[in-house]
Amino acid sequence: METAATPKHTVIPFGPQHPVFPEPLHLDLVMDDETVVDVIPSIGYIHRGLELLVEKREFPEMVYVAERICGICSFIHALGYSQAVEEIMKIDVPPRAKYLRVIWSELSRIHSHLLWLGLAADAFGFENLFMQSWRARELVLDIIEETTGGRVIFGTCKVGGVRRDIDADTLNRIIGVLDGIERDVRGICEVFIKDSSVKHRFCGVGVLSKEDAMTLGAVGPMLRASGVAYDMRMKEYAAYGDLSFEIPVETSGDCYARCAVRIREIYESFSLIRQAAQKIPGGEISIKVLGAPEGESFMRLEQPRGEVVYYIKGNGTKYLSRFRVRTPTFANIPPMLHVLKGQELADVPNIVLTIDPCISCTER
């Protein structure tokens, strides 16, 4: 592959094992002194070929594979797969199941963003903020474990609905716990947003313009931080059509803007869970699925990291023809490489982390 490297340049391998990276991502940084001239990514370190498992797993079982693409984005992977199959098979999921899916999706988003907040803080040495964020995240994981049986892999979404219910008493108690968690999280995030050290490290760093964000295919907080109000939840899948929320948007396009967008998304997620808990109807949580999918579907959802696309193609048998996942980090790699060029080496970890890369998702 041709690069901008010359004999004067140094190439620094960054990753796949690096203290600031939560997952293995390899970047060869072509350096001119302390400035990044070019970036050559190398992915595939944890490529598992999960998409090919459709040849060996029947379509109801593939939801287990989908939710194991990534531990952080687990539930929404299962949701996207299930919804794609349901669209092909014209399955009408019970309303209660749709609300439960929203509750677990937003709990997923909160725990993912808190995980990212801690990692981003740890990347520039703010270890106390890292610990406080993950302490708050533990409380969210406790709720997830209580309602699903698992902290990371929920195992609750299936084609036709969900496997578990949350009774009214548990739901009310969870809302009370979430109120306390939200108070803690707001306190933590206020420090993050107003701290001068954070601003010094993040403001004006890794700027992605609105035009470049659109041209390079950025999605999620990376796109919204550059001034584009785009969120797949506006397509009103699951029960989102019955709930109201704002799309957080910033315009400066730098690392600080990406952080601010995610923090505001955490607050919106708390609001969405409360609304869903208030409006959730009674009734069944799943319906029996008969037959096999025949046809194709492009299903798009909003993961914590951005737009995720599921392409499912069925041929009327119990094994799918194709299962394709385009994850948000995969789409955000080209803009990430673009903003890294011209930056200082010391800013590379911060820029990469404000993209919130999920390499398990990227490589599948």
Added chain:
Amino acid sequence: MADEIIRITKDELPAKVSSFMASGYRLVQICCVKDPAGKEPAQRLEMNYSFDRDYSLSTLKLDLSVGEQIDSITPVCAAAYLYENEIHDLFGIRIDGISVDFKGTLYKVAIPAPFNPAGESSKERY
């Protein structure tokens, strides 16, 4: 506007993509489908190029015969290079003119074109 699927030929692809990009669409994904699915050798390959505007997805579909080459859309859509490299590495499709070409080294796979085992070997190409 509802999602749509548009069947095109390989020759129509650059113009269609240019038209989309000029109209404010953004690239969503590019994927390849092997027909027939499973372990049997491919008889044809289907390429899907999906673009979005205002939450509506427009997908360009075109068929390739086994061993057929296709030109890259990166001259008009810069974000496509990662998808095209992935399709080359996993399906063995020869895509010419990719702006950032990893020459078969994007994915470290044990066998060439693992999603299309009878496909063109990336090692033979480079």
